[in-house]
Amino acid sequence: MRTSALLSLALGTVSVLGGPITSRSTYSVKGSHPVPEGWRQVQRAPADHIMELRIGLTQGDFAGLEKYLTQSSNPNHPQYGKHLLIDDVHNFIKPSKESSDAVHAWLYENGILAEDIDYTPAKDWIKVKMSVADVEDLLDTKYHTYRSDDGRTAVRTPEWSLPRHLHDHVSTIQPTNSFFGPRTQARMDRRKTEAIADMEDIAEYLPPPPDAATVDAVCNTTWVTPLCLRTLYGTVDYTVQAADKNTMAMNDFLGEVSLRSDTELYLQSFRPEALAAAQEFTQISINGGTVQQTPLNETQLEAQTGIEGNLDDQTMIGVAWPTPLVIYSTGGSPPYIPDLTTPENTNEPYLVWLEYVLSLPDPLPSVISTSYDDDEQTVPKDYAIQVCNALAQLGARGTTVMFASGDAGVGTDGNCYTNDGRNASTFLPNFPSTCPYVTSTGGTMSFNPEVPVFRNRTSGLYTGGGGFSYYFDTPDYQKAAVQSYLAKTGVAEKYAGLFRPDGRAYPDLSGQSLNYTIYWNGTLRPVSGTSASTPAVSGILALVNDALIAAGKPTLGFLNPLLYGGLAQAFNDITTGSNYGCGTEGFPAVEGWDAATGVGTPNFKQILALLGVGEKDGNWGSW
Template identity: 35%
Template structure:
């Protein structure tokens, strides 16, 4: 007798740029992730809010891994129901998360079509030529409703991470109202660690503090090259010890290839590592957390694997810099929520999670000349992540004109940003949001840092690149140094940063000029206070230090 089924998720068509080629081969092997319902994720997130809100009696009191598991572990009923369902098809899954809420299942396309009432097909991304296997709809037995929140990859589509751009096109319009700083003008078109030090007041002389550690995410087969790092430090930080370097944490088959895989697979990792080691050494150790891409898994599968690898550590790094993202529209709401919940567990552990806001303005992955609806980014739009936008220039620093920013389509506006974001929304032209974005949802970025003309060493030569892949590690470095000072003073590390940011907006240099036009619109403009292109602006180390109680 056939089971009654419930359609979990469906999409009418693939995302823009993808075309269906035909049915997927029956014997092609898939690796599916099953996200089981978490018992009390809301309760954990309430504890997180208390621990991260300045002035709260619980401020700084983050949760242990065991405490987090008590909130997010699935019920025994959920575990049993999923096991019975798979057993009826002669299949078994393995647990791949600390709390048991994420399972992995290996099976063929034919088996996946059967158990999910799906129609897996081959799709081609016309922008890259890369083929992927997905279905536009899937179902689960009705008895699994409430026990299983999402299965992927199903209706979620991969977005190839764009490498930081080495070409440059910026409108040099007059920007009269921006706040000026006395920074060497050479930093406008040639940005180096010394420029970051001057621009943000980053100290060079903090004693080594090994308890403060900074993690850099290495995803989608990106590598960080040791020889290129040495070349970079020799030129731009000859004042730090020759031994300055990074360590590796290889996760789920991760492999940091040093044998010259090529520019595209070294660019992201090199930029991230060079602008962390180059700013925090020798004070703070840097670890490159490389998540394997052995089965060509997608970013939305790598992020929970990354989160669980750090959750499983007894003493994880206090800051995680993620320079990767994909449009929310490429995944369904349940999968986006599952990813966000994984990252919220890191925040509850006391880890500051940073993510770049994207490099395509409000267009996301869409053609900026053809789109109308704005396309928010994930994980930047997750409320439990600190989203880092991009700036450009010096004297004054202004919004980078392709920095991502806007409003999530999936996540509600959190309490800590209601006042600031509502004030910004009131400045928008009447009807500007209609059909474009939802002003009642989470606004991002939260803050910004320099995103242009970063000098990096790449495959034995120097290049100039742009992207929030610069902004994010620079901000991560600043926070890691602040944590080093806090730990030396016997205080807790900053942890989940967003409530602190919105309570201490004066610790940032307000960016009041520039915008990110695309999607046949003006995008968003930088204005006084919070805005959806630069957040509260760029960091001021001495003011952040005082806000953290170090003055």
């Protein structure tokens, strides 16, 4: 490795303390995580392959940030709604001088040049580009190239080490042993992927005259339209009041695209008054993320690229127009890399996206919708905690962070085994839904009443995700609801050993998620998934924020304490059905919160009434 003069850093000059500190004898394993099922080692990683190493320093006072987040999200606390500004958040999470000095001294001893180092704004992450050979020396490990069954490749190592004195100063380092990456949820009905629908095919389901806009008149389970969603959840007659002060956002990963041409066709068909929005949404490319607006090529058509991106943006605009939409397109973890020996984008994109968004000035979008997740056990626990802590920072700044709960119920049949060498049967919770600082969105279907979504194997098995985390404990805000659910259902005894009853439980709420009508590649297609319910509910919450802003009140921010603290009364409770998976019936829906549909689906007018910005419908009592 290279040598250099003493590092002169933005944090100040770092002194090398007490002579050499990085001899091999002082190293011990800091991080270890098994290679997930479906990934296989192919060959040693090229020694000259360059990766951007991200060193996560122990944050100075995350406990203080968490306490403030809890208070500012509790409707019964004096701090409620007093969201933090960016500098306030940085003051909580910036590492201590002791941690910063120790890590920089170690880098200096290993010849890292000052000009090679970059930082996140709070300096809780150090970023440095290095060759595989140098990273192997730095972390006392060996990297290999791995390939997944679905064609992804990654340069990773299952185990890495640090000098023992640094273990308390470094929370995680990536890319090392995390195979975690976004997994899209949107899916077309297999029976209809070859059939091109046109407007004549669904003419009977198009918007009727306004005076006939009842749920029975405008909703059909075969083709769910924006008018159906707006009528079902009560936003159809709401007029946006604060479009100049409120924004909503969504994420595109995995090379996904949101095509204006398709959105224009969608709005022309289903919400013509919003037609201009197809050309007005903002696209931001992060780390080379695609913002393509040209026709899909043959490879993209084969991969159905754009199904997810189009579903998300068309749904959010269709529900919440004219609230402005921002789309973050983040590169990383592509589904296919043609040259196995030179993999691209060694970092998974969640962290790259979070670094970008958390560096933005205030105010951030009031709601951010993400329709991706992965099995929790593919993520090293230390890394999951670090990503989750970053999501907490978004909540502290007043953003409601929404994630899809997944589309395989409690786990995909045939894959429900632990990844710790025991190969024991287990349910498979999804991350980031298991992070206690996000709002996880499950799926429903049918109308009057709604039930947990279920599609049989003939057309592609699909049931909404839900379950309990192995990494995160049940947060205080949902303990009463979860304990009541366990007592009512007896699932802890029925599924003993398959899940952790004292884990963070999800989903938190739900929405329609079967057969959304979208345009893709110029044609109408039915698309399903919790990646449909997530942008739909996100759009509804953006409208709630619009009403709050217009009334001079703060935005919802981190929603869960409010949701479990009383706002659940304004949701339509789902009481029958379950979320199948792992060869079981999964978790049943019951009265109150459940691990299939959360607290239920939103009733917009009742939400506004309970928040004091709409007409009351019934006696809601106190929080």
